[in-house]
Amino acid sequence: MFENHQLDCLPQHQSIEFKPLANNALLHAQLSWLLFYVPLMAVLAAACFFNQNFASVAQTPLMIGLPVILVLSLIFNIISVRLKGVAVRNHDIAYQKGVIWQQVTILPLSRIQHTEIHRGPLERKLGLASLRLYSAGGMSADLNISGLSHTDCKDIRQFIQDYIQHKQAPEQLQNNQSVSAELTNE
Amino acid sequence: MNKQHWQRVSPWALLYFVIHFAYRFIKDGIFNLLPIAVVFVTQVQDKLFWGKIGASIAVVGLLLYSFAYYVNFRFCITDDHDILLNKGVFKKERLTLSFLRVQNVNVAEPFYFKPLGLVNCIFDAAGSVAQEAVLPGVTQAYAEDVREQVLTYKELQQVVEDQQTTDSEQVAETLYSLKLTNKEVAKFGLMSNMAILALAALAPFMNVLFDFFEQAVINRLEAFYEQEVGLLINAAALAVFSILLMLVMLAVLLSVIMSLIRFYNYELYFQAGKFKRISGLLERHQLSVSLDKVQSIVIKKNLIARLLQRYTIQCFQATSGYVTGAKSKQSLVMPVLKHEQVNQTLQRVYPWLSEANFDFKAVKFKGVEQALLLKNFLFYSLLPSLLFGLFNYYVVASHALYSICIFVMLSCLVYLSYKRYGYYFYHYQGRYYGIFRSGMLGVQYRVFELYKAQSTRGVSTYFMRRVGLKSLSIQLASGNVSLPYLKATLADEIIDFTLLQAELEQRNWM
Numbered sequence: 001m002f003e004n005h006q007l008d009c010l011p012q013h014q015s016i017e018f019k020p021l022a023n024n025a026l027l028h029a030q031l032s033w034l035l036f037y038v039p040l041m042a043v044l045a046a047a048c049f050f051n052q053n054f055a056s057v058a059q060t061p062l063m064i065g066l067p068v069i070l071v072l073s074l075i076f077n078i079i080s081v082r083l084k085g086v087a088v089r090n091h092d093i094a095y096q097k098g099v100i101w102q103q104v105t106i107l108p109l110s111r112i113q114h115t116e117i118h119r120g121p122l123e124r125k126l127g128l129a130s131l132r133l134y135s136a137g138g139m140s141a142d143l144n145i146s147g148l149s150h151t152d153c154k155d156i157r158q159f160i161q162d163y164i165q166h167k168q169a170p171e172q173l174q175n176n177q178s179v180s181a182e183l184t185n186e
Numbered sequence: 187m188n189k190q191h192w193q194r195v196s197p198w199a200l201l202y203f204v205i206h207f208a209y210r211f212i213k214d215g216i217f218n219l220l221p222i223a224v225v226f227v228t229q230v231q232d233k234l235f236w237g238k239i240g241a242s243i244a245v246v247g248l249l250l251y252s253f254a255y256y257v258n259f260r261f262c263i264t265d266d267h268d269i270l271l272n273k274g275v276f277k278k279e280r281l282t283l284s285f286l287r288v289q290n291v292n293v294a295e296p297f298y299f300k301p302l303g304l305v306n307c308i309f310d311a312a313g314s315v316a317q318e319a320v321l322p323g324v325t326q327a328y329a330e331d332v333r334e335q336v337l338t339y340k341e342l343q344q345v346v347e348d349q350q351t352t353d354s355e356q357v358a359e360t361l362y363s364l365k366l367t368n369k370e371v372a373k374f375g376l377m378s379n380m381a382i383l384a385l386a387a388l389a390p391f392m393n394v395l396f397d398f399f400e401q402a403v404i405n406r407l408e409a410f411y412e413q414e415v416g417l418l419i420n421a422a423a424l425a426v427f428s429i430l431l432m433l434v435m436l437a438v439l440l441s442v443i444m445s446l447i448r449f450y451n452y453e454l455y456f457q458a459g460k461f462k463r464i465s466g467l468l469e470r471h472q473l474s475v476s477l478d479k480v481q482s483i484v485i486k487k488n489l490i491a492r493l494l495q496r497y498t499i500q501c502f503q504a505t506s507g508y509v510t511g512a513k514s515k516q517s518l519v520m521p522v523l524k525h526e527q528v529n530q531t532l533q534r535v536y537p538w539l540s541e542a543n544f545d546f547k548a549v550k551f552k553g554v555e556q557a558l559l560l561k562n563f564l565f566y567s568l569l570p571s572l573l574f575g576l577f578n579y580y581v582v583a584s585h586a587l588y589s590i591c592i593f594v595m596l597s598c599l600v601y602l603s604y605k606r607y608g609y610y611f612y613h614y615q616g617r618y619y620g621i622f623r624s625g626m627l628g629v630q631y632r633v634f635e636l637y638k639a640q641s642t643r644g645v646s647t648y649f650m651r652r653v654g655l656k657s658l659s660i661q662l663a664s665g666n667v668s669l670p671y672l673k674a675t676l677a678d679e680i681i682d683f684t685l686l687q688a689e690l691e692q693r694n695w696m
Contacts, residue, residue: 010682043225050229091689100647106681107641108688111695114283121276135640136504136663136696137481142641157282164284165266 013106018085018096024126025084025147029077031122037073041066086145088156091163093133095143107142109163111135117153118146129153133160192260192272199259199323201298202306203252206322211248251275261321263332267339269309271319283309283319285340289504291333293326305329309336362534366452366522370496374449374521375442377491377498404429449521456534461501461518475518479503479696481638481664483535485528485546488628496522499531502664504696517664532633536619546631551608551623555655558671559604567596602626609669611636611680618687620660622667632667637691642681646674660684663696 044062048055080099087094094106116132123129123146130146131153148156230236254275262270267285272278290310299305307329309319321329404425411421450467463473484500491497499520520531529545571593578589608623618636623629643659650656656677659668672680688695 010679010686012678012682013685014678043221047225047229092685098645101645102647102651103643103645105641105643106685108639108685111640111688113287114281116282117280118274118277135661137640137661137665142661161282 013094013104016087016089016094016104018087018094021081021084021086021147022128022149022152024128024149026078026081028122028126028128028147029081030074033073033077035122037070081147084147086148086156088159093143093156093160095145105143107133107135109160110167112160112164115157115160116141117150117157119150131156192262194260195256195321196304196323196325197256198299198302198304200252200256202296202322203255203259204248205296205298207248207252207255211244263335269319281319285336286343288336288340291329291336293329293333295326299323307332362456362530364452364454364520364523364527364531366449368446368450370522371445371449371452372442373494373496374498375445376438377488377494377496377522378441378445445521449519452521454520461534463518463520473518475501475503477535478694480535481695482632482634482662482667483532485532485631485633486628487630492628494522496524497528499523499528501535502662504663536617536633536635546621546633549610549621551610551621553605554607554609554669555671555673557650557653557655558607559601561671562600562604563597567593567600571596599626607669618683620667620684622669634662634667636684637687637693638662638695639684639688642684644677644681650674 044058044066048059048062076099080097083097083099083102085096087096091110092106092108094104096102096104113134113136115134118130118132119128127150128146129148129150130144131148132141132145133143135142226233226236226240255273258273258275258278260272264270269281269283269285269288271281271283273281288309292308292310294306294308295304296306302323303326304323305326307321307324321332324332407425407428408421411424447467449465452465453463455462455464459477461475461477463475465471480501481504482502484502486498486500487496501518501520503517523531525547529547532546571589574592575586575589578584578586603626606623606625606629610621610623612619612621620634620636622632624632639660640663641661643661645657645659646655650671651674654674655671656674657668657670658672658677658680659666669677
């Protein structure tokens, strides 16, 4: 990697064992998709019912296409949820996702600016939550982990907060000591 | 967290929520309603009646949502120097923002709060622009008090850090200055696309301008050409070509003028770890950037800059996303630099590089894997050319030479883009840097210290995994840098080492 420096043995992220999402995560993914898909189908069905011209052109393709898309999407969701996983290490948090483009994002805990826990109505009903972690410079959340159990979400957030506070504590102590020494000298 | 005193905002904050959500609805939601609008326009008979019903439902919905949001909105300033916000109606959110992460606390007084003496207290964090940490409808005194608390706490942290830095870096620094002649600044106008800004300002008047051009200029030009050269070529085409040429010249002229307005009598000073830039024609604008705050620098050379043999350097600080104007405010631009000036400046930004006689142009970059060339050739050259060829053959029935020209041009661009990708990692006295090169007709180099990385990402598809490839992306506080199609082992090594630097380095990254 470096022409002018030999690297020693590094901790390797490839060996991370990812923890799968909560049991209800798949159900949540499927229901969320259906909540979008069923109204869309209803609108198209209404358009076919009220507009004969539209129906004569689009009815057959829709009758074939929509169920196919529905089934493919439900299968896609199953694969997608199974491929997702999260892992918290000593100094960072890793999230794996993606079916076609598989990606592993790793965010050092010391870079986290703020955290959020989101719970929609469905998530509340299923005991799930989404964890959003923000660092600097991003357009949106660097990590948006949905499908975690609410307890896991709170545990991870607490771990992050503890990590940041422990990291800051010695610095603060040092700073306060120096400032008070400075004031005494004055 | 020791104690949490949750508080509500004033009932007048409801006004803020109503206006805020109405604005959000218009800004973000209007496009989502397009399908409904299409159905409404094409299918609904009594549009006025149903329109009124729809508008009433939207208004009532907005008021109810704002009220519910107000009821759920609570905030808390903890003893651990955190700001906590509980918000949301359907999706409950808890936002935790440490005082240390707050870049600035802005107190804004909207017109509707003026008679009430209330303000919005806005916490500017170096996080995402999608985030909002606003306490609406608080009293001026309370907002000032919170601001004082946050800034005092941050100052206390800063005092010792500064002390440590000055103690350890008691190096006598000479004043470095760079002055650009206005002739050079005008060259920047040629290189940059500042004319687009000027044209954007004219956008609301475009229709009027086009009408004016058609009536006053094109028709007259057409008549003139018809009279003079009408027999030789098409007068209308010549008139339109003349107008296009004029517009290009006008854009270049505007660009030069804008450049002069912004960088007139450009002066750049460097001392005590800070760059200070003074420039401007109408207003002498001073901008100071501390080196500690620089997250990355970009050295750019576009097509025209290649002809002029000039570079532009941008020093980026941490941004709050790509909010309008934020990007330009956070970056220091050094335009039209020569090669040796680039090296001098680079060594100021990363002073230890000067000892190594670092020359960025002499760096031997390593390229990315050839699979990228094959993929881009297939998707961005061969496929579009084939589609164009088929369209050309069956629909337009024009000469096949056009398709071949398109294919050759796209292939050249794909090859140039592939050749531009490069990376170089540099180690000097315990500090590690990455230089990523990219571009197509132009070229740009992004230089950054690895420990300033915010997060890393490795991406691969099935085919990439089969041949052992991976794309790499590193999020910096000033934006994203990426390298496609590296050997998977190398990409993993870069990710691991970058994380190690970010996690173990004790220096403050911000």
